[in-house]
Amino acid sequence: xxxxxxxxxxxxxxxxxxxxxxxxxxxxxxxxxxxxxxxxxxxxxxxxxxxxxxxxxxxxxxxxxxxxxxxxxxxxxxxxxxxxxxxxxxxxxxxxxxxxxxxxxxxxxxxxxxxxxxxxxxxxxxxxxxxxxxxxxxxxxxxxxxxxxxxxxxxxxxxxxxxxxxxxxxxxxxxxxxxxxxxxxxxxxxxxxxxxxxxxxxxxxxxxxxxxxxxxxxxxxxxxxxxxxxxxxxxxxxxxxxxxxxxxxxxxxxxxxxxxxxxxxxxxxx
Amino acid sequence: xxxxxxxxxxxxxxxxxxxxxxxxxxxxxxxxxxxxxxxxxxxxxxxxxxxxxxxxxxxxxxxxxxxxxxxxxxxxxxxxxxxxxxxxxxxxxxxxxxxxxxxxxxxxxxxxxxxxxxxxxxxxxxxxxxxxxxxxxxxxxxxxxxxxxxxxxxxxxxxxxxxxxxxxxxxxxxxxxxxxxxxxxxxxxxxxxxxxxxxxxxxxxxxxxxxxxxxxxxxxxxxxxxxxxxxxxxxxxxxxxxxxxxxxxxxxxxxxxxxxxxxxxxxxxxxxxxxxxxxxxxxxxxxxxxxxxxxxxxxxxxxxxxxxxxxxxxxxxxxxxxxxxxxxxxxxxxxxxxxxxxxxxxxxxx
Ligand SMILES: Nc1ncnc2c1ncn2[C@@H]1O[C@H](COP(=O)(O)OP(=O)(O)OP(=O)(O)O)[C@@H](O)[C@H]1O
Ligand SMILES: [Mg+2]
Numbered sequence: 001x002x003x004x005x006x007x008x009x010x011x012x013x014x015x016x017x018x019x020x021x022x023x024x025x026x027x028x029x030x031x032x033x034x035x036x037x038x039x040x041x042x043x044x045x046x047x048x049x050x051x052x053x054x055x056x057x058x059x060x061x062x063x064x065x066x067x068x069x070x071x072x073x074x075x076x077x078x079x080x081x082x083x084x085x086x087x088x089x090x091x092x093x094x095x096x097x098x099x100x101x102x103x104x105x106x107x108x109x110x111x112x113x114x115x116x117x118x119x120x121x122x123x124x125x126x127x128x129x130x131x132x133x134x135x136x137x138x139x140x141x142x143x144x145x146x147x148x149x150x151x152x153x154x155x156x157x158x159x160x161x162x163x164x165x166x167x168x169x170x171x172x173x174x175x176x177x178x179x180x181x182x183x184x185x186x187x188x189x190x191x192x193x194x195x196x197x198x199x200x201x202x203x204x205x206x207x208x209x210x211x212x213x214x215x216x217x218x219x220x221x222x223x224x225x226x227x228x229x230x231x232x233x234x235x236x237x238x239x240x241x242x243x244x245x246x247x248x249x250x251x252x253x254x255x256x257x258x259x260x261x262x263x264x265x266x267x268x269x270x
Numbered sequence: 271x272x273x274x275x276x277x278x279x280x281x282x283x284x285x286x287x288x289x290x291x292x293x294x295x296x297x298x299x300x301x302x303x304x305x306x307x308x309x310x311x312x313x314x315x316x317x318x319x320x321x322x323x324x325x326x327x328x329x330x331x332x333x334x335x336x337x338x339x340x341x342x343x344x345x346x347x348x349x350x351x352x353x354x355x356x357x358x359x360x361x362x363x364x365x366x367x368x369x370x371x372x373x374x375x376x377x378x379x380x381x382x383x384x385x386x387x388x389x390x391x392x393x394x395x396x397x398x399x400x401x402x403x404x405x406x407x408x409x410x411x412x413x414x415x416x417x418x419x420x421x422x423x424x425x426x427x428x429x430x431x432x433x434x435x436x437x438x439x440x441x442x443x444x445x446x447x448x449x450x451x452x453x454x455x456x457x458x459x460x461x462x463x464x465x466x467x468x469x470x471x472x473x474x475x476x477x478x479x480x481x482x483x484x485x486x487x488x489x490x491x492x493x494x495x496x497x498x499x500x501x502x503x504x505x506x507x508x509x510x511x512x513x514x515x516x517x518x519x520x521x522x523x524x525x526x527x528x529x530x531x532x533x534x535x536x537x538x539x540x541x542x543x544x545x546x547x548x549x550x551x552x553x554x555x556x557x558x559x560x561x562x563x564x565x566x567x568x569x570x571x572x573x574x575x576x577x578x579x580x581x582x583x584x585x586x587x588x589x590x591x592x593x594x595x596x597x598x599x600x601x602x603x604x605x606x607x608x609x610x611x612x613x614x615x616x617x618x619x620x
Contacts, residue, residue, distance in 0.1 A: 075501060095503035111501035115494040115562040120487055125502045127484050134483045 025050050025087060026186050026218035027072065027103075032081030034067055041067040043242040045081070049186070049218040054208060056233030056250070057222045058258065063239040065222045066108050069188045072220075073105045074098035086185070096125070102185035106192045108222075110175040114164030118156060119145035121163050122178045148181035149173070153203045168195030176204055180211065187211070187219045193228065205232050226255045240265065313556040314568045316607060321575040328582035335585050343462060347531070349577030350469040351376070351544060354524045356551030356569035357476045358517035363552055364480070365513050366493035366561030367422040369411060372521035373545030374433035379404045379522030380448065380535040381440040387449045394454065397526070404522025405515050407433070412511030422514075430542070437537045445536040448529065459530035468527060469570070472520065477566040489513065493561030550597060551576060554604040558612070576600075 027049050034042040041064045049055045059065050070076045072083070074092035082089055085101055092098045105111075112121050119138075120127070122145045128137040145159040154173035156166065163171060176192050189208075193201045205228060211217050212234075223229050229236060230250050238246035238261060246261060328336045335341060355372050362369055382403045386396035407429065414425045450458070459465055480486040491499035492506045499506050529535050553559065554575060555568025576597065583593050 073501070074503075095501065096505075099503050105501070107498075107501050109498065109501070111498040113491045113494045113498055113562075116487065116490060124487070124491065124499075125504050127487060129484065134485075136482055136484065136487070 023050050023052065026085070028084040028087075029068075029072070030082050030084070032068075032071060032078045032083065034064075034071060034076060034078050040242055042071070042078075045239075045242075045244055047237060047244060049220055051185075051218055052212055052215040053235065054212055054219040054221055054233045056229035056236040057220055057239060058224070058226065058229055058236060058262075059239035060262065064242040065239055066190055068239070069105065069107075069190050069220070069222065072098070072186070072188055073103060073107075099125075102183060103188065104179040104182050104184035104186070105188040106172075106175045106179050106190060108190040108194075110171055112163045112171055112175060115162060117160045118149075118163055118166075118174060119159040121174060122148055122159075122181070124178070126182075144181075148177045152177040152180065152207060154200055169197055169200050172196055173200065173204070176207070180207065184217060187217055189219065189221045191222050191224065193223055193225065201228070208232055226258045230255055230258070238262070313608070313611065314565050314571060316611065317555050317568055317571045317575060317604075321571050321578065324575055324578045324582065328578060328585065332582055332585035336582065341581065341585070345574070345577045345581045346463070346466045347528075347577075348580050349573040350465040351524045351528045352547045352551045352576060353469045353570045353573035354472050355517070355521050355544065355548035356555070356573050357473045357566040358513075358520045359548050360552040360555065360557040360564050360566050360569045361476060361480060361489060361513050362422075362517055363549075363557045363559055364493045364561060364564040365489045365510050366496065367415065367510055367513065368549065368559070369408075369426045369514060369517045369521075370423065370542075370545055371407065371411065371426040371429035371433060372517055372548060373541045373543065374430045374437065375404055375407055375518050375521040376525035376528070376540035376544050377537060378407075378433040378437045378440070379525045380529050381437055381446075381537070382522075383526060384446055384449060384535060385440060393450055396449070397454075397458075400526065401519060401522055404525075405519040407522070408515035408518025409511065411518065412514035415514065416507040416511055430545070434541065441535070441537040443537060445534045445538075448526075448533065448535055450530055455530060459527040465527055465531055473566055473570045476516075480566055485509070485512075490562055494563070547573070547576060547597075550601050553601055553608075556604075556608055558605070558608055572604075 025048055029045055029047040032042060032045045045068060057065055067076065071078050074095045074097050083092065119142045123141050128141050129135055130137060142159050149156050152173055156170055163174065172192055172195050179187055193204060208219060209232060221233060233250050235249050236253060237244050359369060379400050383396045383400035386399040387393060391399060411426050411429055414420055415422045457464060488504050488509045491504055492509045496506050525540055529539060551572035552569040555565060555572030557564030557568060579596055580593055
């Protein structure tokens, strides 16, 4: 796994210079722009995350955070710019393609199917089947679903319950468990804590730290709670009106500074 | 399908499992409660019970005539085509679509077979060609729906009119004799019960596809929440197109099957009546029009119930128009009942 970073392609990119293993760059976004009709959602975005690193992405509503995430999942295609995955320029053709590369996502809308049971949601689009036969291995999926949920440490009454019956926090926990319980190399979390109570939120943050310690995973975390961001992330990027205006290590910033940056914009206008 | 029982373990509302009641647990609440919880969990059960009730009623009210092999055969003639097309419509409804042209695919496909035959194709090739054309109709329905994001209601309504016209043009408005004979004829409709065997086999395959394969999961996901399905990498458009193709293919096959049995390809057969009865079968059987969930087997029982009522009314001499009145009421009542059972199910699972 660690050997891949020696790929000659990586030599060209400056941030990949810090070598193989933990710290090698997983994703780099260069000058990516995206428009929706008249709306410019993203303008010349540059961003990078390395193995074992958690990048916090903050910004106001409508700043373009989810759009950026959806470009990295292959859901949207960028209008311009390029994306390097593990040092190689990669055109993400579809969600399935991005997933096959090891990009897993907790979408802001969670991407759960309310009418399906928990265990099928946890295996959505990676259902287990009996080898060459197309039939579902429901029992095995139920077993693994229980395991995945236990590992996240969130209580779900039953893996056979329909997801639509669960609370907002439980639904988020399922989406997190689904993305975490995979062979992901890049984990994209779009406000995974928004509906969670204090205890559950802490559980998830602890889980993220554990994943980080594993060292082989790059994580982008979007959150509106800046103290959580400063607490768990290694680095923070601020997205304002489709542009990244701030990139600093968490150790070198503070909640107060982030709040000041975000509010400054409005103070000037007022 | 299989998780119906496992729900029981986790939900307090379900009846206690055999021998599993721990001391101090809720005592069994008698057969009434057990039946109610089964009704809530198995969406097909209510329609099965209503069908049994209808059979019992007509066995009594219809006199000796009802329980005879000949009468069963008549019921089959009604129910089999509705069941096959209704099973396919159930899948379409589950993935959030509907096919209003299926009845005219039923009408049109036999004439395609005749055209191929008249052009010199052997019967098996004419049959395969006709089925390919039927599948092609579904492909067009699906592509127009997905590529132009046009509602399937409009797309298939237009296709229905188009095929109705084409059927009259092809047949010049006259019924023709099917060019099929021998063993093939017996297999596709000629043998007395062949339509029943086909209907049961097709329903079984469709239900297994729905409840035991990835395709079934994707169909439910595509109808339940298309955006979430797409975000998970499911090719929603492909699932819908495939289901349109299956529906048209089966509607075309049913047209050939049914009209070979009758012994005449008739441009006035099928059409909107067949389509409505198929959709009604699916809905009465427990598939909501909202998408996301449903049952193919339910459509079989929906078709059977409609067949039994239709036949029973004939037997006891009720005016044929009354049948339509009953269908109208049955569809609405079935919808209300489904909505009610769904809300009960939600409460039971909470
Ligand atoms: N599919 C779309 N079609 C048209 N416009 C879109 C689409 N998706 C996003 N936008 C627009 O792009 C801009 C950025 O939206 P985005 O969802 O990325 O913001 P966000 O930073 O995630 O906001 P929030 O904090 O509210 O989640 C908004 O102006 C939004 O209206
Ligand atoms: Mg967002």
